[in-house]
Amino acid sequence: MATEFRKALIYCRVSSLRQVREGSGLDSQEHRCRQYAKDNGLEIEKVFPDDGISGGLFERPAMKSMIRYLDDNWQENYVVIFDDLKRFARDVDVHRGLKRELKDRGVKLSCLNYTFDDSPEGEFVETVFAAQNELERKQNRRQVCQKMKARMERGYWCFYPPTGYQFTKTKEHGKLIAPIKSVADILAEGLNAFADDRLLNQVDLQRFLAQSRLLQLLNKKKIHFDFVKRVLTEPVYAGIIEYQPWQIRARKGLHKPIITEEVYFRNQEKLRRPERKPRTTDSLEFPLRRIISCAICGKPMTGSTNRGKSKYYSHYTCNNKDCISIPKNITAALVEDQYVEFLRSIRTEQDVLPLIKEIATRLWQDRVAYLTRNQDAIDEEIKAINNEINEYVVQIPKAKTDIVRDLYESRIEELAAKIKILGKGPENKKIPDFEEALQLMLNFIGTPAESWKKANLEQKILLHKLIFTENPTYSLKTGFGTPNLSVPFYIKEHVEFQIYCMVDSRQKIWNTFMDDVLEWCKVLKVLDAGVI
Ligand SMILES: [Zn+2]
Numbered sequence: 001m002a003t004e005f006r007k008a009l010i011y012c013r014v015s016s017l018r019q020v021r022e023g024s025g026l027d028s029q030e031h032r033c034r035q036y037a038k039d040n041g042l043e044i045e046k047v048f049p050d051d052g053i054s055g056g057l058f059e060r061p062a063m064k065s066m067i068r069y070l071d072d073n074w075q076e077n078y079v080v081i082f083d084d085l086k087r088f089a090r091d092v093d094v095h096r097g098l099k100r101e102l103k104d105r106g107v108k109l110s111c112l113n114y115t116f117d118d119s120p121e122g123e124f125v126e127t128v129f130a131a132q133n134e135l136e137r138k139q140n141r142r143q144v145c146q147k148m149k150a151r152m153e154r155g156y157w158c159f160y161p162p163t164g165y166q167f168t169k170t171k172e173h174g175k176l177i178a179p180i181k182s183v184a185d186i187l188a189e190g191l192n193a194f195a196d197d198r199l200l201n202q203v204d205l206q207r208f209l210a211q212s213r214l215l216q217l218l219n220k221k222k223i224h225f226d227f228v229k230r231v232l233t234e235p236v237y238a239g240i241i242e243y244q245p246w247q248i249r250a251r252k253g254l255h256k257p258i259i260t261e262e263v264y265f266r267n268q269e270k271l272r273r274p275e276r277k278p279r280t281t282d283s284l285e286f287p288l289r290r291i292i293s294c295a296i297c298g299k300p301m302t303g304s305t306n307r308g309k310s311k312y313y314s315h316y317t318c319n320n321k322d323c324i325s326i327p328k329n330i331t332a333a334l335v336e337d338q339y340v341e342f343l344r345s346i347r348t349e350q351d352v353l354p355l356i357k358e359i360a361t362r363l364w365q366d367r368v369a370y371l372t373r374n375q376d377a378i379d380e381e382i383k384a385i386n387n388e389i390n391e392y393v394v395q396i397p398k399a400k401t402d403i404v405r406d407l408y409e410s411r412i413e414e415l416a417a418k419i420k421i422l423g424k425g426p427e428n429k430k431i432p433d434f435e436e437a438l439q440l441m442l443n444f445i446g447t448p449a450e451s452w453k454k455a456n457l458e459q460k461i462l463l464h465k466l467i468f469t470e471n472p473t474y475s476l477k478t479g480f481g482t483p484n485l486s487v488p489f490y491i492k493e494h495v496e497f498q499i500y501c502m503v504d505s506r507q508k509i510w511n512t513f514m515d516d517v518l519e520w521c522k523v524l525k526v527l528d529a530g531v532i
Pocket of ligand 1: 295296297318323325
C-alpha cells in the first residue's frame with residue numbers, strides 16, 4: 001500500500017543578497033508553496049528559508065536544518081515543496097546529491113514547475129535525456145571540427161584570428177581573415193626589423209612593441225614575452241596556414257600576409273640560432289634609445305654610431321625615412337644633457353615634499369587600520385569554519401549511508417583547505433615598511449635628475465618608465481616637449497586641495513600615488529643601495 005503523505009515542509013531559497021535585503025524573493029516563493037499545499041490538502045509543518053547563498057550541498061543552513069529536522073522526525077512522512085527546480089539545485093551533481101539525501105529519508109519531493117517521477121522508468125528517462133544531450137553536444141563538436149579541417153586544408157584560417165587580423169566576409173571566399181592595418185603595420189615593422197637585425201633580440205622587439213601604439217590599440221597594459229614569441233612564430237603573418245594537431249602541413253593561405261615568407265623563415269632561423277656575438281657598438285650606451293620620440297614625426301629615436309677617424313661618435317637619430325627633421329643625427333651627450341635639465345624641470349619642489357609626506361602618512365594610517373580590521377574578520381571566519389568542521393566530525397559516526405559519510409568527509413577536507421588558505425594570508429601580506437618606501441619616493445620626485453644620473457643603463461630605462469607614461473618628444477630645435485607624467489610627478493598639484501577636503505576623485509589620485517610608493521620602492525631601493 002502506498003504511503004500516505006499529509007505533512008509538508010517548504011524549502012525556499014533566494015540566491016542574491018540583494019533579493020534578501022529587498023525581501024521580495026522569499027515571501028512570494030513561500031506564498032506560492034503554501035497555495036500549492038492548500039490545493040493538495042497538505043498541512044505545512046515548517047518552512048525552511050535559505051537566503052543569499054548559492055553554492056554546493058552544504059552551504060545552505062536551512063537545507064541542513066531541514067535534513068536535521070527530517071532525521072529528528074524520522075517516523076513522519078513528509079512532502080518537501082519547492083517552488084522552482086532552480087531553487088533546488090542548478091548543478092547536476094548537487095541536484096543528484098540533494099535528491100539522494102532527501103530520498104534516503106523517505107521524503108516525497110514536490111516542485112511547482114516540475115514533476116519528479118520516482119519510478120525506475122522515470123529515472124531511466126531522466127538519465128536518457130542527460131545522455132542524449134551529451135551525445136548531441138559531442139556530435140556537434142565533431143562535425144564542426146571536420147568542416148573546419150577541410151576548410152583549413154583549402155587555405156582558410158578557421159580559428160580565432162591571430163593579433164592583427166580579423167574575420168571579414170567576401171563574396172569569393174566567405175569568411176576570410178584580413179589584416180587590421182593599424183595593428184598589422186606595427187607588427188610587420190617589428191618582424192622586419194627583427195629579421196634584418198635592426199632589433200637584435202626578442203627583448204628589443206618586446207621593447208619596440210611596448211613603445212609603439214600597440215598597447216593602446218590592443219587595450220593592453222603590457223607586452224608580455226610570450227606575446228613576442230607568438231608574434232615571431234606565427235606563420236599566418238607570412239600567409240601560411242599550418243596546424244600540427246590536425247596534421248595540416250604548411251600551405252599557402254588565401255588571406256593577405258603582412259610579412260614575406262622570407263622574413264618569416266629568417267626569423268625562425270634566428271630564433272633557433274644561438275645569440276650572436278656582440279657588436280662593437282653594443283658597448284656604447286644609449287639610455288634614451290627608443291624611449292624618447294622624434295618631435296617631428298613621433299617615431300621613437302634610435303641610437304646610432306658613426307665612425308670618425310679614431311673613435312666612434314654616438315648619436316640619437318630619427319630613423320624614419322619620411323621624416324623631415326634636421327639634422328638627423330644629434331650628439332648623444334647633448335641630448336642627454338638636455339634630458340637631465342628636462343628632469344630638473346619636472347621635479348617636485350622641496351617645500352611641497354613635507355606636505356605630501358603628511359598626507360601620505362595619514363592615508364597610510366587609514367589603510368593599516370583597514371587591513372587590521374580585515375584580519376579580525378579573517379580570524380572570525382577561521383573560527384566559524386573550525387566550528388563547522390567539528391560539527392561534521394560529530395555527524396560522521398551517525399551517518400546512515402556511505403554516501404553521506406563520504407560527503408561529510410570531503411566537506412571536512414574542503415574546509416580544512418580553506419583554513420589553510422585563509423591562514424596563509426596575513427603571513428604573506430606583511431605590512432610593508434611604508435615610511436622607508438615613502439622617503440625613497442620623496443627623494444626621487446624631489447631630485448629625479450640626480451637619481452637618473454647615478455643609475456646604470458638598465459636602471460635609467462626603468463626610472464624613465466616610472467616617470468613618463470608616454471615617450472617624451474624631442475627635437476634639437478625645441479628640446480623636450482610637454483611630457484605625460486606618472487601620478488607621483490604631478491601629485492604636487494593635488495596637495496592644497498587635499499589638505500582641506502577629501503573629495504573622491506582626488507582620493508583616487510592619492511590611492512594611485514600610495515600604490516606607486518609601495519610599487520616603486522623595489523626599484524628605488526636598489527638604486528639607493530647602489531650608491532652607498
Ligand atoms: Zn622623425
